[in-house]
Amino acid sequence: MGQKNLIIFLDCGDTIIDEGTEIRDEQDTVIHGNVIPGADMMVKTLAERGYRLAIVADGSAQSFKNLLTQHDLYDCFETLIYSETIKASKPSVRMFKAALGAMDLSERDCSRIIMVGNNLSRDVKGANQMGITSVFLSWTSRYPKVPADDLEVPNYTISTPLELIDLVEKLNHQLDVHVS
Template sequence: MNHNTTNISAQKKLIVFLDCGDTIIDEGTEIRDDHDIVIQANVIPGADVMVKTLAERGYTLAIVADGNAQSFKNILTQNGLYDYFTTMVYSETVKASKPSPRMFKAAIGALDLSEQDCNRIVMVGNNLSRDVKGANQMGITSIFLSWTPRYPKLHADESEIPQYTISHPLELIDLVEQLNDKLA
């Protein structure tokens, strides 16, 4: 029997796109080198448990983040989270930044999905003007993580209104389960 078929049946229908800075990694703890590459940073309390739990429960996880690939590789590897993601899409390699549809389309393509799958994708991020607006314009469910004091918590216009708001990474686990159940 092919092991891949067993894996796919256990896989959840909902796909989770995650930003990295102030969504998984605490930007306030970043240490950068002379080339502005993040060489060290800590996870937001609970974010590592959130990532591992969602992955263990069969969710496909993707990083969709603005920044340099090497920064994310450094901090996600250091915090033991790198291998939990099926794909990682960075503005450096896509040559665009969120809210550009190119960022989301790159992640959708990397997962062998199509834009018809947007209704079963959630985008979780800390930035209303990038993560939420970008997800909303693609028809992806937007989840605003309002954990950080570093970014605005009030939307500039209707395009930045999140469908869901959570204040702590661990809240994402139950929300994702509820949204996945709605798809079933």
């Protein structure tokens, strides 16, 4: 299967991993956590179908490496961008620009990228500022579900990780039609 036009940036906490199940060590590094039901299947399915995936997440590299390796998801991602190494946090454009750079993309590619996350003020706002299509995963009740301003209004909202698969196929199809 060929590479798809649509590119997917994903948050990790409460997007792939259930933050309520995270266990941390003395250094505050996450050493264990459970996936949100269906999230591992979602990541693996999208990777198998030829989508380019990146993690864009606030936190420490080791935490995410532990979590993603534990669930056999680490290798599904082309690049992993963490606030710890970038020295910025979402919604900072530096996080998104780092992911673009790591994937050999430019800001012209923003129209074919989606950012999927659980946080309106970080993931959705950050994506919208960059002209990246924002997808709000409203799975958790830990964060607000009502946008504080226009920049926090998502382009799409899903309530479970598995819903992303159909949405991605639909958006990718629209791109293909647009490209050809």
